[in-house]
Amino acid sequence: MEKPDIFRDIAERTGGDIYLGFPGPVRTGKSTLIKRMMELLVLPNIKNPNERDRARDELPQSGAGRTISTTEPKFIPNEAVEITIKQGLNLKVRMVDCVGYQVEGAIGYEDEGLPRMVRTPWVEEAIPFQEAAEIGTRKVINDHSTLGIAVFTDGSIGDIPRENYLDAEERVIYELKESKKPFIVVLNSLHPDWEETIELAHSLEDQYDVPVLPLNVAELTTDDIIHILEEALYEFPVTEVNVNLPKWIEELETDYWLRESFETAVRQAISKVSRLRDIDQVIEELSQNDQVDKVTLLNVDLGTGSTTIEMSAKEVLFYEALEDLTGFDIRGSHHLFKYMVELSKVKREYDKVAAGLQEVRNIGYGLVSPTVED
Structure with missing residues (x-):
């Protein structure tokens, strides 16, 4: 999908505002990710040079090692800026760098042996660092974001081991x-293409039921950003699921067993759908139905959240239903062809006397006029 399409879809889902919150444990690369996204996505598309300079001055600072960089929530830029992706496609963008959740081994929680007190935009007095992280995450996601990008790490970006992050990750996902x-989750790694990194990402996906993208955020590219936003779009709610049944099944009476079976299968499958990503599970579940020949995803509109699925039935069911409803022995298309020819002849003969038969029913007798053929 090309860049303008992604942003057009996001604009449609968010009302033209992209407010991104970046929660996660401390020392995972949240500020670095924000800085790269600002440099690649936002700054080049700000037309007003004064606003561009102001936004550049407000970029977050990031550093290596165990020392915590972000000690209070920060809006970047401080006020949302309008960017122009192309003519007619303008978006307002703002990112929020959250205070990270506490991780054993990180430095900066204490000040002279006491809990470090920090200030937030939501509480007048200074509060402990960890409390600021919890309140900030809730506030940022609930009140100031249309989309969350949680940032985790495999431990390769610093000297804090992977296991030290686990408790903080669970709390972030819960919030x-x-x-x-x-x-979605970005898994920050110096080697995102390594097999063990990819396996870790898959493990986190299974554990939390959320997309996890292994990336080196310090070397983020524009294509990476597009991929992040595209994956995030699939986490938005589904607004409509259209399922096209085979046309001949729609011609069956609503209480006929085969039509009931198809409609029940569809209702059960789509009852589990909440996100656009869940449509894949619907297709898989319907495809496993013994009566279904094929399930095709015809369309996904990421901007509106609507999808269209088409189902086809196994061919044998068509002939079984015909045989059941007509009483004719129909074992295939050759039988159907033979009966259609015979029935067309019978219908032509019936049409000659149909009016007379109707008169018989109405008044007790009827007249049939001969045709030229007669």
Whole structure:
């Protein structure tokens, strides 16, 4: 999908505003990711040079090692800026760098042996670092974001081991799911293409039921950003699921067993759908039905959240239903062809006397006029 299409879809889903929140544990690369996205996505598309300079000055600072860089929530830029992707496609963009959740081994939680106190936009007095992380994540996602991008790491970006991040990751995922907002996870790694990194990403996907993208955020490319946003779009809610049944099944009476079976299978499958991503599961479930020949995804409109699926039935069911409803022995297309020819002859003969038969029913007798053929 080309860049303008992604942004057009996001604009449609969010009302033209892209407000991205970046929660996660400390020392995972949240600020680095924001900086790269600003440099690649936002700054080049700000037309006003003064706004561009202001936004550049507000880029977050990031550093290596164990020392915490972000000590309070920060809006980047401080006020949302309008970017122009192409003519007629303008978006307002703002990102929020969250205070990270506490991780054992990181430095900066304490000040002279006491819990470090930080200030947030939501509480007047200074509060402990960890409390700021929890309140900030909830506030950022619920009140200031249309989309969450959680940032985790495999531990390769610093000298804090992977296991130290696990508790903080669970808390982040919990807060994000409680918010009911769409979100994905970026797994920051120095070697995102390694097999063990990809396996870790898959493991986290299975554990949390959310997309996990292994990336080196310090070397993020424009294509990576497009991929992040595209994956995020599939986390938005489904607004409509259209399922096209085979036309001949739609001609059956609503209480006929085969039509009931198809409609029940569809209802059961789509009852589990909440996100656009869930459509894949619907297709898989319907495809496993013994009566179904093929299930095809015809369309996914990421901008509106609507999808269209088409189903086809196994051919043998068509002839079984015909035989059941007509009483004719129909074993294939050759039988159907023979009966159609015979029935057409019978119908032509019936049409000659149909009016007379109707008169018989109405008044007790009827007249049939001969035709030229007679």
